[in-house]
Amino acid sequence: MQSVCVPAGLTPDKVEAIDLSSRKAQVFNSKATVFEAGQKLSSVYAIKSGSVKCFTLNESGQQQVTAFHLVGDIIGLEAIATGAASTYCETLETSMLCEIKLGSLFDQNIDGVHQNLIRLLSQRLSHNSRQYINIVSTSAEQKVASFLLLLSEHMQQHGRSPAEFKLPMKRTDIANYMGLAIETVSRIFTLFKKQGIITSDQSMLTILDRKKLHNRSVPFTTTE
Structure with missing residues (x-):
């Protein structure tokens, strides 16, 4: 900016x-x-x-x-x-x-x-090319994982924590953006929490295991 x-x-x-x-x-x-x-x-x-x-x-x-x-x-x-x-x-x-x-x-x-x-x-x-690849991927789990990693990468590029950040958008908007049902997005967030990959408190999200999240994402949408 x-x-x-x-x-x-x-x-x-x-x-x-x-x-x-x-x-x-x-x-x-x-x-x-x-x-x-x-x-x-x-x-x-x-x-x-x-x-x-x-x-x-x-x-x-x-x-x-x-x-x-x-x-x-x-x-x-x-x-x-x-x-x-x-x-x-x-x-x-x-x-x-x-x-x-x-x-x-x-x-x-x-x-x-x-x-x-x-x-x-x-x-x-x-950035738009990478987002497009994320949107057209066939796995709903890959879409959500890649979305979170792209947000994490953005935070890091702008001097903010890549592991803990605010999700200002509603789950309904995330689902709309990725072409998924809101129930699917909520289920994947719950799954990632149970697997110890992420945790959340209201709108704050924390990535606990970046490697696991990366393994569930679309290849080459983010970097380690």
């Missing part, structure tokens, strides 16, 4: 210029809409705290969860190409997002900004 909000190597005066013209921190309450599908977007949003769920709606108005985003993620990157959002995105909890106004940012021609955005887009493509 910081590499977009403040590209590395900038002098203090350039950082101040970005702060004044390109960045705006906003607090969103839980279940607040950040943007809607089809909405014109000239900004991207960096998640400074909290979490976001993105989804589409079918003809009946039912949600299909497409992604969960946590601290350090950037949402709205797809609008760089089309000028509009492709999904609905709403907060899962009270969250602080840094709105980055791309027009103002690009107009300043500050070295490092374009390169950082290209790097972020590349990371997003890689």
